[in-house]
Amino acid sequence: MSRPDRHALAADVVFDGAAVRRDNAVLIDGSRIAALVPRSELSPLIDTFEAPPGAWLAPGFIDIQVNGGGDVLFNDDPTPEGIATIVRAHRRFGTTALLPTLITDTDEAMAAALKAVETMLTVEPSVLGIHFEGPFLSPAKPGVHRRELIRRPEPRHRQMLTSLRGGVALLTLAPEQAPEGFIAALVATGTKVSLGHSMASYAQTRAAMAEGLTGFTHLFNAMPPLSAREPGPAAAALEAPDAYYGMIVDGWHVAPAMLKLALRGAGHPMLVTDAMPPVGGAKQEFALHGEQITVCEGRCSTAEGALAGSAIDMATAVRNCVRLLGLPLERALRFASAEPAEFLGLGHSLGRLAPGYRADIVAFHPDDLAILGTWVAGERSDDMSTST
Numbered sequence: 001m002s003r004p005d006r007h008a009l010a011a012d013v014v015f016d017g018a019a020v021r022r023d024n025a026v027l028i029d030g031s032r033i034a035a036l037v038p039r040s041e042l043s044p045l046i047d048t049f050e051a052p053p054g055a056w057l058a059p060g061f062i063d064i065q066v067n068g069g070g071d072v073l074f075n076d077d078p079t080p081e082g083i084a085t086i087v088r089a090h091r092r093f094g095t096t097a098l099l100p101t102l103i104t105d106t107d108e109a110m111a112a113a114l115k116a117v118e119t120m121l122t123v124e125p126s127v128l129g130i131h132f133e134g135p136f137l138s139p140a141k142p143g144v145h146r147r148e149l150i151r152r153p154e155p156r157h158r159q160m161l162t163s164l165r166g167g168v169a170l171l172t173l174a175p176e177q178a179p180e181g182f183i184a185a186l187v188a189t190g191t192k193v194s195l196g197h198s199m200a201s202y203a204q205t206r207a208a209m210a211e212g213l214t215g216f217t218h219l220f221n222a223m224p225p226l227s228a229r230e231p232g233p234a235a236a237a238l239e240a241p242d243a244y245y246g247m248i249v250d251g252w253h254v255a256p257a258m259l260k261l262a263l264r265g266a267g268h269p270m271l272v273t274d275a276m277p278p279v280g281g282a283k284q285e286f287a288l289h290g291e292q293i294t295v296c297e298g299r300c301s302t303a304e305g306a307l308a309g310s311a312i313d314m315a316t317a318v319r320n321c322v323r324l325l326g327l328p329l330e331r332a333l334r335f336a337s338a339e340p341a342e343f344l345g346l347g348h349s350l351g352r353l354a355p356g357y358r359a360d361i362v363a364f365h366p367d368d369l370a371i372l373g374t375w376v377a378g379e380r381s382d383d384m385s386t387s388t
Contacts, residue, residue, distance in 0.1 A: 005029065005030055006027075006028065006029050006030075006034075006046065006047075007028055007046060007047040007048065007049070007378075008025045008026060008027050008028065008042055008046050008047070008048040008049070009025060009026045009028070009048070009049045009051070009057055009361060009363070009375070010024070010025035010026075010039050010042060010048055010049070010050050010051065011024070011025075011050075011051035011055050011056060011057045011363065012051070012053060012054055012055060012056075013054075013055070013056045013057070013366070014026060014036065014056070014057045014058075014353065015056060015057070015058040015059075015329075015330055015333055015353075016036060016059075016352060016353040016354060017058075017059050017333075017334065017337060017338050017351055017352035017353060017354070018338075018352070020330060021036065023038060023039040023040070024036055024037065024038060024039060025037055025038070025039050025041075025042050025048070026057060026353055026359070026361060027046075028359045028375075028378045029378075030378060031125075031358060031359060031377035031378045031379075032355075032356060032357065032358060032359055032378070033353060033354060033355055033356065033357050033358075033359050034355060035355055036353060036354070036355075049363075049373070049380070051363050051372060051373075052365075052372065054365065054366070054367075055363055055364065055365055055366075055372055056363070056364055056365075056366050057353070057361055057362070057363050058333050058337070058353070058361070058362055058364070059333070059337035059338065059350070059351050059352055059353055059360060059361065059362070060094065060095070060096025060097060060337065060350075060360035060361055060362045060374060060375070060376065061093075061094045061095045061096060061097075061271075061314040061315070061318070061336040061337055061362060062095070062096070062097045062098065062128070062336065062337055062340040062341055062344075062350060062351065063090065063095050063097075063098040063099070063271075063272060063273050063275070063314050063336075063340070064098070064099045064101075064131060064170060064246065064270065064272055064340050064343070064344065065099065065101050065131060065133070065217065065218070065246060065272040065273065065274050065275075066086060066090060066095075066098045066099060066100055066101050066131075066273060066275050067101045067103060067133075067274065067275060067276050067277075067309050068086055068275060068276050068277040068279070068286075068309075069085070069086040069087075069089030069090050069275055069276075069277065069279045069280045069281065070085040070086055070088060070089030070277070070279075070280045070281050071085075071277045071278070071281035071282060071283050071286070072085045072086055072089075072277055072281075073276065073277050073286060073288070074086065074100045074101060074102055074113065075102055075103060075105055075109065076287075078102065078109060078112040078113040078116050079112075079116050080116050080119045080120050080123075082116070083100050083116055083117065083120045083124070083127060084120070084124065086098075086100060087120075087124060087126045087127065088280070089279060089280025089281060090273075090275070090279065090280060090313065090314070091126065091374050091376070091381050092280055092371065092374075092381070093279075093280065093313035093314055093315040093316070093371055094313075094314055094315045094318075094336075094362040094364060094369075094371045094374055095126075095313070095314045095374075096126060096360035096361070096362065096374055096375070096376045097125070097126050097127075097128050097350060097360060097376075098126060098127070098128065099127075099128055099129055099130060099131040099168070099170055099344075100113070100116075100117060100127065100130055100131070101130075101131040101132075101133050102130065102131070102132055102133065103133045103134055103144075103145055104133070104134030104135040104137060104142075104145040104146055104149045104150055105134075105135065105146075105149060106149065107156075107157075107160070110132065110135075110160060111160065113130060113132075114130060114160070114163065114164060117129065117130040117164065117167060118164065118165060118166070118167070121165075121166045121167045122166070125358070125376055125377040126376050127167070128167055128168050128344060128346065129164060129167030129168030129169055129170065129344075130164060130167065130168075130169055130170070131170040131171075131172070132161070132169070132170070132171050132172065133145075133172040133196065133197075133217065134149075134150065134172065134173075134197065135149050135150055135151055136150075136151065136152060136153045136157075136171075136173040136174060136177050136178060137150050137172075137173065137174045137177065137196070137197035137198070138150075138174040138176065138177060138197055138198050138199045138200075140199050141174070141197045141198060141199055141222045141223065142197065143197060143221075143222050143306075143307070143308075144288060144289070144291075144293075144302065144306065144307075144308040144309070145197065146289050152177050152178070152179075153173075153177075153178055153179070153182055158182065158185055158186065161186060161191055162186065162189040162190075162191055168190075168192060168344045168345065168346070169190075169191045169192065170191070170192040170193075170194060170215070170344070171186065171191060171192070171193050171194070172194045172195070172196040172197070172215075172217040173193065173194075173195070173196070173198075174195070174196070174197055174198035174199065174200060175195055175198060175200050175204055175205065175207070175208035175213060176198065176199060176200045176201075176204050177198075178208075181211070183208055183211035183212055183213050184211040184212055186212075187211065187212030187213075188212075190345075192214065192215060192343070192344065192345070193208075193212060193213045193214070193215065194213065194214075194215025194216060194217045194246075195208065195213060195215065195216050195217065195223070195233050195237075196216070196217030196218065196222060196223070197217075197222040197223075198222070198223050198233060199223075199224060200223075200224075200232070200233050201224075201230060201232065202230060202231040202232055202233070202235060202236055205232070205233040205236040205237075206236055209236065209240065209243070214242055214243060214244055214343070215243075215244050215245070215246070215343060216233065216234075216237040216243060216244070216245035216246065217246055217272075218246050218247070218248050218253065218254075218272065218274060219234060219237060219245040219246060219247055219254070219262055220234055220253075220254050220258055220262070221248070221253050221254065221307075237265065237267055238261075238262065238264075238265030238266065238267060239265065239266055239267075240266060240267050241266045241267060242267070243265075243266075243267035243268065244267060244268045244270055244339065244340075244342070244343040245262065245265075245267055245268070245269060245270065246270050246271075246272035246274075247259055247262060247269050247270065247271060247272065247335070248272060248273070248274050248310055248312065248317075249271060249312075249317045249320040249321055249324065249325070250298065250299075250310050250311075250312040250316075250317070250320065251298070251320065251324060252298070252299045252307065252310070253274075253307060253310065256324045256325055259324075259325055260325055260326075263325065263327070268339045268342070268343065269335050269339065270335055270336075270339045270340045270343060271314060271317045271318065271321070271332075271335045271336045271340075272317075272340075273310055273312050273313060273314055273317060274309045274310045274312075275309065275310055275311070275312065275313065276288075276293065276300050276308065276309035276310065276311060278295050278300070278311045279311055279312070279313050280313070284296075288308055288309075291303070293308045293309075295311045298311055298312070299311070314336055315364065315369040315370075315371055316369070317336065318332045318333060318335075318336050318369055319368065319369040321335065329366055337350075337351045337352075338351035338352060339351075358377055358378075359375055359377060359378040360375065360376055360377065361374070361375040362374050362375075
């Protein structure tokens with residue numbers, strides 16, 4: 001990537017995260033946004049990227065659940081090099097920031113993942129921290145997580161989970177598997193906690209939320225369904241104004257009707273990919289815990305037909321929000337940027353195009369969400385050899 005210290009991006013449409021601006025430009029100074037100005041006010045002397053006619057500029061996408069990409073699975077390669085490959089793969093689809101996600105694994109793998117992320121936090125602005133999806137899950141809702149590695153948290157885990165320096169740590173757990181006070185202790189140190197792969201009752205979910213749990217990992221998946229006498233975690237999420245719930249809008253994980261129900265909730269929907277190695281990669285198969293996973297018609301599945309993560313990218317998720325759910329493009333874009341930024345506690349610096357915010361920007365065609373360019377901390381990505 002390369003970048004003049006002071007430059008500009010101009011487009012017919014600039015969505016700043018809250019409002020649509022016509023014929024505007026984003027002025028960038030170093031890694032930050034200096035101002036948004038009418039295109040006509042740009043100095044002819046400033047180096048300017050002119051988006052093609054009809055193109056949009058918007059805040060870069062933020063994905064808090066990325067298992068892999070570029071033919072790399074984070075669990076198999078918890079190294080700085082593995083993370084760099086995943087970041088490059090997703091950046092091609094407008095994702096300018098993400099959380100590498102380690103699904104249920106050993107303590108040794110968790111420690112290695114933490115070390116790799118800490119290294120990348122110093123050199124790669126796209127890496128915001130780490131997401132541990134497990135291992136403190138319900139054995140009754142393992143999905144493709146290794147059941148033999150699912151376990152209850154012990155004191156050493158609390159120390160490990162709160163040891164990350166300089167980034168955000170997100171933990172997905174089943175609250176019924178955690179001892180009383182465990183969630184509160186993590187939240188007190190800044191760790192974000194999300195419910196997932198859980199059999200928690202409505203009452204157990206509310207108790208976890210009282211301790212500080214605010215997230216719901218892939219809402220509706222790997223949790224009890226809504227029912228008349230036991231509303232379960234989904235109802236607790238939908239009724240809470242301070243809840244943030246991830247949605248995988250790939251046409252496979254959740255029926256559009258259920259996603260539309262989530263959009264009417266009081267909480268905050270966020271787009272996540274739950275992406276596996278084929279996203280931005282060359283292969284349509286990969287191994288997960290020794291089991292072969294195949295991508296067919298955009299669906300990652302085991303030989304028995306069980307879902308195993310997804311093959312979706314964030315640009316496609318935004319497009320599906322418009323096409324499958326009938327959302328205005330602006331709202332779909334917020335689900336991919338402002339909402340995850342707020343959930344992670346980074347809404348003061350990411351998720352908007354505004355003075356002082358980091359210059360994470362995506363340029364795209366609004367009709368098909370084909371990505372034209374991405375900028376991370378003011379620098380344009382050199383690897384844009386793709387379209388959605």
